[in-house]
Amino acid sequence: MSRYWSDIVQHLTPYVPGEQPTLARPVKLNTNENPYPPSPRVVEAIRRELGDHGDTLRRYPDPTARKLRETVAAHHGISADQVFVGNGSDEVLAHVFQALLKHDKPILFPDITYGFYPTYARLYDIAYQTVPLDEWFAIRIDDYLVPNGGVLLANPNAPTGRALPLEEIERLVARSPESVVVVDEAYVDFGGQSTVSLIAKYPNLLVVQTVSKARSLAGMRVGLAFGDATLIDALNRVKDSFNSYPLDRLAQAAARAAYEDDAWFRASCAKVIASRERLSAGLGELGFVVVPSAANFIFASHPARDAGQLAARLREKEIFVRHFKLPRIDSYLRITIGTDAECDALLGALRAYVG
Ligand SMILES: *Cc1c(COP(=O)(O)O)cnc(C)c1O
Secondary structure, three states, X not given: OOOOOOHHHHOOOOOOOOOOOOOOOOEEOOOOOOOOOOOHHXXXXXXXXXXXXXXXXXXXXXXXXXXXXXXXXXXXXXXXXXXXEEOHXXXXXXXXXXXXXXXXXXXXXXXXXXXXXXXXXXXXXOOEEEEOOOOOOOOOHHHHOOOOOOEXXXXXXXXXXXXXXXXXXXXXXXOOOOOOEEEEOOOHHHOOOOOHXXXXXXXXEEEEEEOOOOOOOHHHOOEEEEEOHHHHHHHHHHHOOOOOOOOOHHHHHHHHHHHHOHHHHHHHHHHHHHHHHHHHHHHHHOOOEEOOOOOXXXXXXXXXXXXXXXXXXXXXXXXXXXXOOOOOOOOEEEEEOOOHHHHHHHHHHHHHHHO
């Protein structure tokens, strides 16, 4: 604390991202990164964008990322004015809070979900109410059919990995014409059902996605939002009052190339999904209770072992998983799906502790 700090800063509780160890080859299963590289076309596109001697870098990038939005729009069968892009979906979400979720009534999101939501609500001074998940960590849509200033759901949810069927989300959107429903689909490509197909039908639906997880580009910082052009306009107004050039040239070129190589993307998702089923079975054999996951991570608890201690012992072996010291979930570990070799290293280490 310092007398020079603004009142806002004095009262912030910043989000704490997972550790990025500096070890040469950690088994890094703590931040839901993809274990496989992006399409080779991504690297080619970055080289092409750089040009000789990086001459293109003298110039500002396209502030509207038009080519990227057109590529993504074509991929989803929507129009470019229904697409917003930002510097990672975290930034997109920040703009969503300011542009679309600040109203008189409190916004609603689950008690167990992505930790950035309460952080942004506090940053922008937006009242919120958390809605408890049921005892199996499922979202109950009926709980959200009450007056509110907006609803924010991650589907699949984080850190549980549980997914809601499309019809359930549609029921919420159809019955909430007074408020914006935001669906954060960071993990949708690993087994969820996307609501992007519904944006033309519902002017109050905003879908947020990212290239960080399924498209292996966490390092490029590109996030997206899809919705009615009026919602997208609101996001652009905030963006153009904050940073006109959130996506650099290389990020725009890389993300475009990633969307153009659909075969690579699908193969990589399929590998992660296969490894998830394998790891879930392996953890089950070790006595873990495994929440059914539609994401690239698993949420698991051992009835006889303290999760925090397990995480600490794994860390000694340079195996990183995530443990949240929070009510209801402090007996769980969130484990990112790695390569099969990484999952085997994890299972081997755990066997020694719980076997
Ligand atoms: C990872 C994640 C994000 C942020 O992704 P970036 O695009 O890398 O900023 C957003 N929402 C959820 C639920 C996530 O897990």
